[in-house]
Amino acid sequence: MRDDALVNVENLVMYFPVTAGLMRRRVADVKAVDGVSFYVRKGETLGLVGESGCGKTTTGRCILRLYKITAGNVYFKGKNLAEMGGKELRSMRRHMQLIFQDPYASLDPRMTAGDIIGEPLQVHNLVQGREYQEQIDELLRLVELEPRMAVRYPHEFSGGQRQRIGIARALAVRPDFIVCDEPVSALDVSIQTQVITLLMRLREELKLTYLFIAHDLSVVRHISDRVAVMYLGKIMEITDSDELYDNPLNPYTQALLSAVPIPDPVVDRQRKRILLTGDVPSPINPPSGCHFNPRCHMVIDICKEEEPELRNIGGEHWVACHRA
Amino acid sequence: MSIMRLIPYPPGIIVGGEIIFKGRDLLKVTEEEIRHVRGSQIAMIFQEPTTSLNPVLTVKLQLAESLMLHRGLDKQAAGEEAVKLLEIVGIPDAARKAEGYPHQFSGGMQQRVMMAMALSCNPELLIADEPTTSVDVTVQAQLLELIDNLRSQFGTAVILITHNLGMVARYVDRVNVMYAGRLMETGPTDAIFAEPRHPYTIGLIASVPRLDLPRKRKLFVIEGLPPNLARLPQGCPFHPRCVYALDRCRQEKPELLEVGKNHYSACFRSGELGDKRGLMDER
Numbered sequence: 254m255r256d257d258a259l260v261n262v263e264n265l266v267m268y269f270p271v272t273a274g275l276m277r278r279r280v281a282d283v284k285a286v287d288g289v290s291f292y293v294r295k296g297e298t299l300g301l302v303g304e305s306g307c308g309k310t311t312t313g314r315c316i317l318r319l320y321k322i323t324a325g326n327v328y329f330k331g332k333n334l335a336e337m338g339g340k341e342l343r344s345m346r347r348h349m350q351l352i353f354q355d356p357y358a359s360l361d362p363r364m365t366a367g368d369i370i371g372e373p374l375q376v377h378n379l380v381q382g383r384e385y386q387e388q389i390d391e392l393l394r395l396v397e398l399e400p401r402m403a404v405r406y407p408h409e410f411s412g413g414q415r416q417r418i419g420i421a422r423a424l425a426v427r428p429d430f431i432v433c434d435e436p437v438s439a440l441d442v443s444i445q446t447q448v449i450t451l452l453m454r455l456r457e458e459l460k461l462t463y464l465f466i467a468h469d470l471s472v473v474r475h476i477s478d479r480v481a482v483m484y485l486g487k488i489m490e491i492t493d494s495d496e497l498y499d500n501p502l503n504p505y506t507q508a509l510l511s512a513v514p515i516p517d518p519v520v521d522r523q524r525k526r527i528l529l530t531g532d533v534p535s536p537i538n539p540p541s542g543c544h545f546n547p548r549c550h551m552v553i554d555i556c557k558e559e560e561p562e563l564r565n566i567g568g569e570h571w572v573a574c575h576r577a
Numbered sequence: 578m579s580i581m582r583l584i585p586y587p588p589g590i591i592v593g594g595e596i597i598f599k600g601r602d603l604l605k606v607t608e609e610e611i612r613h614v615r616g617s618q619i620a621m622i623f624q625e626p627t628t629s630l631n632p633v634l635t636v637k638l639q640l641a642e643s644l645m646l647h648r649g650l651d652k653q654a655a656g657e658e659a660v661k662l663l664e665i666v667g668i669p670d671a672a673r674k675a676e677g678y679p680h681q682f683s684g685g686m687q688q689r690v691m692m693a694m695a696l697s698c699n700p701e702l703l704i705a706d707e708p709t710t711s712v713d714v715t716v717q718a719q720l721l722e723l724i725d726n727l728r729s730q731f732g733t734a735v736i737l738i739t740h741n742l743g744m745v746a747r748y749v750d751r752v753n754v755m756y757a758g759r760l761m762e763t764g765p766t767d768a769i770f771a772e773p774r775h776p777y778t779i780g781l782i783a784s785v786p787r788l789d790l791p792r793k794r795k796l797f798v799i800e801g802l803p804p805n806l807a808r809l810p811q812g813c814p815f816h817p818r819c820v821y822a823l824d825r826c827r828q829e830k831p832e833l834l835e836v837g838k839n840h841y842s843a844c845f846r847s848g849e850l851g852d853k854r855g856l857m858d859e860r
């Protein structure tokens with residue numbers, strides 16, 4: 254384990270049971286996260302990308318211990334959350350927060366913005382009396398909203414403003430670590446940039462550490478120091494954000510990159526294209542060997558039998574592929 | 578939706594203008610004629626495949642029905658053609674899959690069924706409305722390649738409606754940039770990206786992160802909120818968010834002006850806004 258890691262995930266496994274019949278007999282498992290390891294250094298942003306259903310959200314929620322994890326360890330500030338429960342876990346959780354994709358669904362429509370933001374302060378008993386209102390004003394200003402907006406309800410805000418309220422609520426308890434789960438995916442393009450810029454400013458000012466989940470590779474790379482690429486519950490590659498574009502080594506990473514057009518026709522025309530065929534297989538029955546092998550353009554015999562390990566190939570570049 | 582005359586009335590009405598398709602104004606033809614155009618000449622791929630496929634019919638039957646209606650095939654021929662279409666759109670094991678219901682298809686495969694539905698009438702115009710947001714990046718790329726192939730193979734005209742600038746750069750020949758229901762700028766794709774002349778277009782291009790540029794690059798932020806269509810400001814609809822707005826912009830609506838070959842922009846200052854880099858620094 255690294256000394257400078259704020260979060261350290263070791264062989265994380267999260268299976269969801271698939272049940273059938275009246276007795277809700279367990280007939281199979283959704284292998285949402287299937288042996289994932291990485292670390293996030295203090296002050297760093299690690300991006301997590303991959304296609305729908307590959308296990309990004311589940312990974313984030315496991316770190317926050319919103320699930321009882323199937324196997325593996327999650328260290329936060331050196332303490333293993335996997336073994337924690339009850340009061341101890343609750344007090345650790347205050348230092349870790351979640352920002353959701355859908356600002357609509359995550360805010361209680363019957364509460365005012367002020368109460369939504371202030372609720373965690375009350376739950377954790379962090380302020381008294383006058384201070385409460387001051388803190389809410391302060392938090393609203395922090396996310397570039399006006400204190401007078403505290404009395405309004407969620408439906409009176411635009412999508413971008415609602416996401417700012419979600420961010421303010423996450424910041425209320427002064428966390429060290431925030432899992433941002435697709436925080437801009439549901440927003441207008443121009444508003445996306447506003448929120449990304451805000452998240453980056455807050456990271457500097459409040460010395461935050463992020464796990465930034467999204468499927469938009471350009472957005473993830475922009476905000477992250479390093480990027481981890483997931484496919485069907487596995488990590489395929491982790492590398493420095495600049496290295497990701499300049500030197501992707503896993504074939505899936507290469508395909509994913511090439512599927513993202515660059516908003517400049519002259520540059521985009523010159524790029525190599527790798528077109529994948531087929532769909533992502535079901536995580537109930539992932540392919541044997543390398544999970545990516547049925548769609549891989551580099552596949553060789555061993556890929557179908559043996560699972561490639563995530564190994565360090567120098568610097569901070571990790572890759573899981575028999576051919577890398 | 579207006580082109581297809583699919584805007585429900587009430588509440589939506591098309592207030593004015595003309596929609597010319599093959600020389601005829603679609604707003605003036607009868608309901609029966611428009612139905613014919615809709616079915617057999619213009620097809621639309623909607624955002625959500627689940628809402629536009631019939632959940633209780635097998636995929637094959639849905640396709641066959643459309644083929645019988647629009648191409649006048651008999652039941653047998655329509656069934657065979659349906660499977661062929663599913664093959665064209667890249668559904669593996671099409672003959673067997675065709676017997677399934679929409680919910681048995683993954684999101685990406687449903688999109689392809691939608692494509693097959695759209696193709697069942699040999700459309701001359703295909704309107705793809707953000708065909709891809711609910712699908713995966715790599716599946717989305719497959720789909721757009723498919724649309725692109727159809728375009729070059731069968732000469733189908735395509736209108737791609739999207740907010741993804743990368744998609745625009747990769748797949749379209751000409752761009753219309755819309756804001757608050759109005760056309761802000763229109764021109765050949767290369768010109769729009771190399772020399773955008775409208776502050777909204779310029780801002781959009783400068784605001785999106787790019788994989789190929791240094792990661793630490795500062796993104797341009799278009800301040801303010803998206804337009805409220807029920808309460809549009811006087812003058813240029815973009816003026817409240819525009820960094821170049823003058824007094825005139827708050828009073829008068831700018832018309833589209835020619836700024837280059839086949840390139841038009843609706844902004845009083847387009848003439849001055851030649852070099853986008855100079856522009857951004859000016860702030």
Ligand SMILES: Nc1ncnc2c1ncn2[C@@H]1O[C@H](COP(=O)(O)OP(=O)(O)OP(=O)(O)O)[C@@H](O)[C@H]1O
Pocket residue numbers: 269270283284285303304305306307308309310311312468536
């Ligand atoms: N509570 C749950 N019970 C059962 N299965 C689940 C549960 N949560 C997630 N899954 C399944 O686990 C897999 C991973 O889901 P997850 O939400 O982590 O993916 P994701 O990468 O976040 O996808 P997206 O990009 O669509 O948000 C999926 O197959 C999903 O259906």
Ligand code: SF4
Pocket residue numbers: 503504505543544545546547549550551552553556561573574575576577
């Ligand atoms: S291990 Fe084999 S199948 Fe997997 S990504 Fe590498 S080459 Fe492709």
Ligand SMILES: [Mg+2]
Pocket residue numbers: 309310311434
């Ligand atoms: Mg998710």
